[in-house]
Amino acid sequence: MRGNTTASDRAKPHAESQDPDTAAVVEALRGATVGPNDPDVKLAQMLPQLKEGTNSAFSEALERLVRNASADRG
Amino acid sequence: MLIEASPIGPLSILPELPDARLAMLEGFNGIGKTLAVRLLQICTGDQPYRPDTAPWESLCEGLGKFTVTVSGLNGAREIQWVADSREWDAGSDDGIAPPHFQKITIDGRAASLDEVRSLLTVLRLGGEQGIVETLARLADRTAETVRRWARRYADQEAGPLASMEEAAATSVRLLGGWSSEAFLDLTKSVEKAREQVRAAEKETEKARQRRDDLSGALELSRRLQEIRRRAPELADRLRTIDAGIGDIQRNRVRLQNRVRAIAGQVAAAQPQRTELQNARRTLERRRKQLSSRLEEAAILGSELEIQPDDGSTRSLMTDLEAEIAELEAERIRLDAAPSMRILLDQLTPQLADAERQGLGGQLAVDHPELEWELTVSQTRVGMQTRRAFLEGQPAPPQAQEVVERLERTHDSLNRAASLRSALREAERLRRLVAQNEERVNNALAAINPKAVDEMQRLEEERRSADERLLELAAVRAALAQQLGPLVDETTATALTHQLRASLQQLGVSEDDLEPALAEAESTLASSRVAQQKAQNAEVETARQMAQAGAEVRKARTALTESPKLEWIRAAIPSLSSLTRSSTLKDQLAGIDMARECVESAGERLGELRSQLGAVESALRGVGRHLRGLDPEAVRYLPELESWFSERFSEWFNTERIRKELLPGAAGDVKVDVKTRDVIWTEGGSIQRRPLEAFSSGEQAFAYTRARLGELDVEDVKPANRLIVLDEFGAFIAHDRLTGLLAYLRDRATIHPQDQVLVMLPLSRDYAELARTSIGLEAEKFERFAEEITFRKYVVRVLVQ
Numbered sequence: 001m002r003g004n005t006t007a008s009d010r011a012k013p014h015a016e017s018q019d020p021d022t023a024a025v026v027e028a029l030r031g032a033t034v035g036p037n038d039p040d041v042k043l044a045q046m047l048p049q050l051k052e053g054t055n056s057a058f059s060e061a062l063e064r065l066v067r068n069a070s071a072d073r074g
Numbered sequence: 075m076l077i078e079a080s081p082i083g084p085l086s087i088l089p090e091l092p093d094a095r096l097a098m099l100e101g102f103n104g105i106g107k108t109l110a111v112r113l114l115q116i117c118t119g120d121q122p123y124r125p126d127t128a129p130w131e132s133l134c135e136g137l138g139k140f141t142v143t144v145s146g147l148n149g150a151r152e153i154q155w156v157a158d159s160r161e162w163d164a165g166s167d168d169g170i171a172p173p174h175f176q177k178i179t180i181d182g183r184a185a186s187l188d189e190v191r192s193l194l195t196v197l198r199l200g201g202e203q204g205i206v207e208t209l210a211r212l213a214d215r216t217a218e219t220v221r222r223w224a225r226r227y228a229d230q231e232a233g234p235l236a237s238m239e240e241a242a243a244t245s246v247r248l249l250g251g252w253s254s255e256a257f258l259d260l261t262k263s264v265e266k267a268r269e270q271v272r273a274a275e276k277e278t279e280k281a282r283q284r285r286d287d288l289s290g291a292l293e294l295s296r297r298l299q300e301i302r303r304r305a306p307e308l309a310d311r312l313r314t315i316d317a318g319i320g321d322i323q324r325n326r327v328r329l330q331n332r333v334r335a336i337a338g339q340v341a342a343a344q345p346q347r348t349e350l351q352n353a354r355r356t357l358e359r360r361r362k363q364l365s366s367r368l369e370e371a372a373i374l375g376s377e378l379e380i381q382p383d384d385g386s387t388r389s390l391m392t393d394l395e396a397e398i399a400e401l402e403a404e405r406i407r408l409d410a411a412p413s414m415r416i417l418l419d420q421l422t423p424q425l426a427d428a429e430r431q432g433l434g435g436q437l438a439v440d441h442p443e444l445e446w447e448l449t450v451s452q453t454r455v456g457m458q459t460r461r462a463f464l465e466g467q468p469a470p471p472q473a474q475e476v477v478e479r480l481e482r483t484h485d486s487l488n489r490a491a492s493l494r495s496a497l498r499e500a501e502r503l504r505r506l507v508a509q510n511e512e513r514v515n516n517a518l519a520a521i522n523p524k525a526v527d528e529m530q531r532l533e534e535e536r537r538s539a540d541e542r543l544l545e546l547a548a549v550r551a552a553l554a555q556q557l558g559p560l561v562d563e564t565t566a567t568a569l570t571h572q573l574r575a576s577l578q579q580l581g582v583s584e585d586d587l588e589p590a591l592a593e594a595e596s597t598l599a600s601s602r603v604a605q606q607k608a609q610n611a612e613v614e615t616a617r618q619m620a621q622a623g624a625e626v627r628k629a630r631t632a633l634t635e636s637p638k639l640e641w642i643r644a645a646i647p648s649l650s651s652l653t654r655s656s657t658l659k660d661q662l663a664g665i666d667m668a669r670e671c672v673e674s675a676g677e678r679l680g681e682l683r684s685q686l687g688a689v690e691s692a693l694r695g696v697g698r699h700l701r702g703l704d705p706e707a708v709r710y711l712p713e714l715e716s717w718f719s720e721r722f723s724e725w726f727n728t729e730r731i732r733k734e735l736l737p738g739a740a741g742d743v744k745v746d747v748k749t750r751d752v753i754w755t756e757g758g759s760i761q762r763r764p765l766e767a768f769s770s771g772e773q774a775f776a777y778t779r780a781r782l783g784e785l786d787v788e789d790v791k792p793a794n795r796l797i798v799l800d801e802f803g804a805f806i807a808h809d810r811l812t813g814l815l816a817y818l819r820d821r822a823t824i825h826p827q828d829q830v831l832v833m834l835p836l837s838r839d840y841a842e843l844a845r846t847s848i849g850l851e852a853e854k855f856e857r858f859a860e861e862i863t864f865r866k867y868v869v870r871v872l873v874q
Contacts, residue, residue: 020192021223032692053234
């Protein structure tokens, strides 16, 4: 499945707030991004924010993913 | 930076690193310069050692307890680490567990390694590494970062990705297992089951019709045989009875005339005559009624194959009632559904009444062994569900046979009851006839007392004739019943024709009727079994349909009302149109959409894990490829080779590196990781050189700056960074060192958060230099010589 990366995803919106590992991983994922099987950069950026997440945080994150999936269907 | 340690093993470690933006440290070999830097790398969350190697094990076992203190940082006054290397894991092929620190503080406050890393990182650039190895290690390091990051955030068992996957899976479970497609398949199954039932019923009806036709034909055949055998005899008996009846009737007329004549010889008053006439009319009417009842009784007795008397009838009824009781019990044993339907129909209204009285929540069932508790409402719903299930539940074939026997026995019992009723009515009529005879006698006595004896004798004789007449009439009726309409030759001929037509239609000969009937019975039994199976299948699919409907409604309720799925409703606004009153089709469509979206999100989560694994493999593949080995990776390898080509090209295109390495290059310099070449244009022609060519001693200065360039392009930089250039003396000629230091001075102004330390082995005799120098130069060398004597190393601060 292709990650729902968009132009804005690739604009490194929160690069400054990322820890060095996440920044490096996001860069590597972007480096592998050229076609329909692109790595899911947006999701990778989201995960560290959920490290100590609550159920409601997971639900909110899933809501965003499902909203995208729903939009893809629509 | 200060290191307080008393190594327990044969280790030496530099006690201090200088605090300067650019410094050069020269010292004897073996004083622990590199070890100090590597220890600092460990303290800042890096792992410069490979697991299961002698240097790492030596450090773990030989250093012991130590304290490292770094001060004068941007963003903090001091970071301090306390640890005992003996507590560290010697490691395995899977990697080294992060070393344990007894204490980490930032400005006296407990801190994590992540917090430390955001403040300070330490990088060591070893001069022993060529450019190819440097680039390969960069790919390896990126791969390791991806692996570490994936374990932290995308682990299969724990972490945010696993938690989200579990949340998605839980939500999908709440949406149940029914999709529109599966429900449609079930609907088709129900329809197919119905069609199969209809087909089976048709087959059974066809088999039953043939069985009945064969049975009728066999009956016809037997009756015809009976007629052929018994008709002559029965006809003779009938003729004899008819003759006897004729004689009696004639004698009766004669007697009646004689009585009338005697009565007429006397002069009687008109009222007495009228009374006699009325009494006789009433008597005749009663006799006819009696005769009719006796005939009815005779026919019923003949049908029931018993004597038409009260004793035989009561005995038969007792037997039939006992048989009915046995058959009822047998029917219930084979098929309890009808009885259960009756029972449930009786109980559910009472439970509903109780609910209306507010008892719905009260416990009605409390099973101590199974620990079941059901309220009144739950019990009623359960009973209604069971009642609905039992509705239309087909009886098994054995039960159907019992039912048919039961119907026949009930019919016989009804006939026996009718017989008994007819016998009672006949008895009553006998009493009335006797009373009327007495009335006639009295009337005769009133008319002619002298002739009373004679008249009474004649009347008695007539009564006797009447009695005989009644008996013969009953016997005749029974005989006629036995023979039915077959007594005459015309009917027998017609039945013969009828039998012939039936046999032709059935396709069997009269001789084959019995085996054909047995075969038809067998076929009918098989058809009934098949019908039973089809009906069972229909009931099962109907039950599944009802259950599926309930599950769909439950899933819809969860989807539209459960707080746990609120996030799905928020994500898919169109679900708000789903309500309790939506059609099942619409409910399923909503559930399908929600499930597909959630599953799609779940797949996206899982795919990320595999993408991370593939990216890590590809990065390691890039490293292997740069070293001239098989990359052993496919997915993302071309993309990441291309990505690294761009990154390496950027380094080569920095002005200083171009000036040092490729001074004649025009336009862009490109690195092709795939071919491991550097490509540029020089003198109008394209030049190509393998990366390995830049690792020679002559080029060491250039690739050292390439490695520094790598650090310069990092997007996220910590507040403080220590970069140590180690072991360069053997690779960089002394004249090049001056150029390198000049580059580092320039760089220091651009990167104020960096401290750069160049560590070199002691290669010059400063005492000798002091002796051969003059002025300030001699003083400087003399001071260096003293430091070396005192500390075994000397530090020259180049940029404070």
